[in-house]
Amino acid sequence: MKNDVKVHVYDVLAEAFIRENVKTCFALLGDANMNWAARLAQQGCRMIYVRHEHCALAAAMAFARKQGDVGVATVTCGPGVTQLITALPAAVRARLPMVVFAGEAPLKSGWYNQELDQAPIITATGAAYQRLHLPERMPVAIRDAFLQARRERRPVVLGIPFDLQDRPWEGPANLPKPSHELLPRPSPLPPHPDDVAKAAQLIANAEKVVVMAGLGAVEAGAGPACRALAAKTGGLLMTTLLARGLFRDDPFCIGISGSYTPEAGLELLKEADLVVAVGSSLAYYAGGGGQLWPKAQMLQIDIDPVATSQGQEVAKHHLRADARLGVEALTAAIPAQKKPWRSDAIAARIRDGKPDSMKFDIEPGLLDPRDVVEALEKNLPLDWEMVNSSGHCSWWFAQMPSRPNERFLTIRDFGAIGNGLSFAMGVAAARPKDRVVLFDGDGSIMMHVQELETIKRHNLNILVVVMNDGAYGSEIHKLRSEGLPEDGSVFGYCDFAGIARGFGVAGKTFKTLDDLPNAISALGSSNAPAVWDFHVSDKVLSPSMRRAHPQSVKHK
Ligand SMILES: Cc1ncc(C[n+]2csc(CCOP(=O)(O)OP(=O)(O)O)c2C)c(N)n1
Numbered sequence: 288m289k290n291d292v293k294v295h296v297y298d299v300l301a302e303a304f305i306r307e308n309v310k311t312c313f314a315l316l317g318d319a320n321m322n323w324a325a326r327l328a329q330q331g332c333r334m335i336y337v338r339h340e341h342c343a344l345a346a347a348m349a350f351a352r353k354q355g356d357v358g359v360a361t362v363t364c365g366p367g368v369t370q371l372i373t374a375l376p377a378a379v380r381a382r383l384p385m386v387v388f389a390g391e392a393p394l395k396s397g398w399y400n401q402e403l404d405q406a407p408i409i410t411a412t413g414a415a416y417q418r419l420h421l422p423e424r425m426p427v428a429i430r431d432a433f434l435q436a437r438r439e440r441r442p443v444v445l446g447i448p449f450d451l452q453d454r455p456w457e458g459p460a461n462l463p464k465p466s467h468e469l470l471p472r473p474s475p476l477p478p479h480p481d482d483v484a485k486a487a488q489l490i491a492n493a494e495k496v497v498v499m500a501g502l503g504a505v506e507a508g509a510g511p512a513c514r515a516l517a518a519k520t521g522g523l524l525m526t527t528l529l530a531r532g533l534f535r536d537d538p539f540c541i542g543i544s545g546s547y548t549p550e551a552g553l554e555l556l557k558e559a560d561l562v563v564a565v566g567s568s569l570a571y572y573a574g575g576g577g578q579l580w581p582k583a584q585m586l587q588i589d590i591d592p593v594a595t596s597q598g599q600e601v602a603k604h605h606l607r608a609d610a611r612l613g614v615e616a617l618t619a620a621i622p623a624q625k626k627p628w629r630s631d632a633i634a635a636r637i638r639d640g641k642p643d644s645m646k647f648d649i650e651p652g653l654l655d656p657r658d659v660v661e662a663l664e665k666n667l668p669l670d671w672e673m674v675n676s677s678g679h680c681s682w683w684f685a686q687m688p689s690r691p692n693e694r695f696l697t698i699r700d701f702g703a704i705g706n707g708l709s710f711a712m713g714v715a716a717a718r719p720k721d722r723v724v725l726f727d728g729d730g731s732i733m734m735h736v737q738e739l740e741t742i743k744r745h746n747l748n749i750l751v752v753v754m755n756d757g758a759y760g761s762e763i764h765k766l767r768s769e770g771l772p773e774d775g776s777v778f779g780y781c782d783f784a785g786i787a788r789g790f791g792v793a794g795k796t797f798k799t800l801d802d803l804p805n806a807i808s809a810l811g812s813s814n815a816p817a818v819w820d821f822h823v824s825d826k827v828l829s830p831s832m833r834r835a836h837p838q839s840v841k842h843k
């Protein structure tokens with residue numbers, strides 16, 4: 288880089304991102320980011336040009352989670368920035384490190400139609416906003432944004448006025464040290480012996496222990512340690528939704544804890560007298576308040592134990608430690624349980640039970656969503672990357688117990704629909720050699736269906752499975768349970784296969800499941816995207832819907 292009028296500030300800013308090892312950027316261009324983005328691409332960054340800014344950020348979120356590092360997206364100023372506001376709160380709550388290069392209106396103009404006070408909008412979501420208004424300092428500020436995003440595990444949005452980006456570079460000739468040369472790399476935190484002794488006493492007093500692993504356990508590599516602890520206590524295992532699949536081949540894993548717990552798990556949890564939560568924030572929907580285990584005490588093993596979480600009192604007993612080191616120390620401190628809870632009968636109950644066996648009357652010509660998921664579970668290859676999305680159908684899609692955790696992603700932290708295609712794009716970008724399968728609802732797909740064009744143009748290897756009930760299922764069931772009209776929740780079965788073809792993507796409608804094995808093997812050999820539209824009945828209520836709206840069962 289030379290101190291030469293031909294070098295613009297945007298050239299140097301692009302170089303600063305390259306020095307941060309940014310190899311993929313999700314982008315939608317406008318006046319305030321396109322010069323920078325063009326230079327970033329020229330310097331070798333893979334650009335994924337999406338069709339809505341929300342999707343740039345959402346795809347970068349999935350990319351960040353999958354890579355375990357900072358996700359990068361870029362948007363223009365004003366309307367480009369306001370499009371981010373549904374994705375940012377989810378990224379904040381999911382604790383995802385992100386850096387967003389956002390333009391700002393030119394400082395030199397007295398008026399500019401896209402001008403907006405961007406900082407309060409961004410900070411209202413919980414993300415950080417950094418104004419970069421001094422060109423010479425911008426490369427350091429970019430480096431610091433990467434440090435901040437990693438340390439605070441949240442998005443940092445950079446607001447850079449585009450008239451400043453266009454100026455000739457007049458700053459120092461050398462760029463600052465990149466963030467990865469400065470990062471602290473602390474070793475995992477061991478537990479205090481007093482805490483281990485107290486926790487061991489709790490286990491000694493318990494008869495029916497369940498070890499519950501969350502994403503923190505996955506990240507700490509604590510899976511084998513959790514299995515060993517559960518085995519020594521003679522107890523059972525379960526995971527949060529995010530850690531789903533961590534114990535997939537363990538006969539004593541009852542599945543996901545909380546809203547998605549299968550039938551056998553619900554029965555067994557009623558008997559538990561101690562739940563050991565490992566690397567979990569004890570979230571509301573994970574049952575962190577003990578809704579499903581009324582007799583159990585709770586012990587939390589975590590680097591950051593909490594007394595309350597999401598409005599509930601949670602664990603009263605805490606062991607502060609790295610998940611793996613904490614569980615290993617506890618396992619070493621307890622004797623093997625002489626009267627184990629686990630038994631062949633329990634293993635058989637877990638293995639042979641349906642996730643949900645309630646009977647519903649299904650109209651002829653439509654599928655039961657539970658049969659669709661059972662058939663997918665049986666036939667889809669285990670090495671496909673799975674992305675689960677939102678809506679009522681997410682209950683069914685959570686019931687595929689053979690799938691490994693390292694091939695699963697979902698981000699649900701703001702409860703928004705419409706993210707499935709973006710998350711699948713982020714995973715496909717992070718795992719370019721692998722097939723990605725997205726499980727989503729018709730309403731959610733429809734909210735950002737334009738991204739099928741991005742998927743086609745970038746030839747992302749994504750199979751979209753649409754659980755099409757012709758409705759906003761969550762709303763239809765709630766309205767019915769209140770005895771209210773269904774208007775606004777029922778739309779009819781639109782033709783997703785036809786829509787896909789309109790974008791140049793292969794589409795197929797399923798009204799029976801007979802064809803599924805052939806369709807999977809035909810797809811297995813191609814790398815092209817596809818959309819499969821399963822027409823299902825809107826008469827089947829998930830167990831969590833039945834629990835939350837007991838009167839819904841009367842109205843079915
Ligand atoms: C952005 C956003 N808008 C509205 C909602 C309310 N909402 C929750 S679930 C849902 C329906 C989703 O429909 P679909 O994707 O077809 O899944 P289904 O519930 O039918 O299985 C809606 C509208 C929401 N969660 N997020």
Ligand SMILES: [Mg+2]
Pocket residue numbers: 678728729730754755756757758759760
């Ligand atoms: Mg639907």
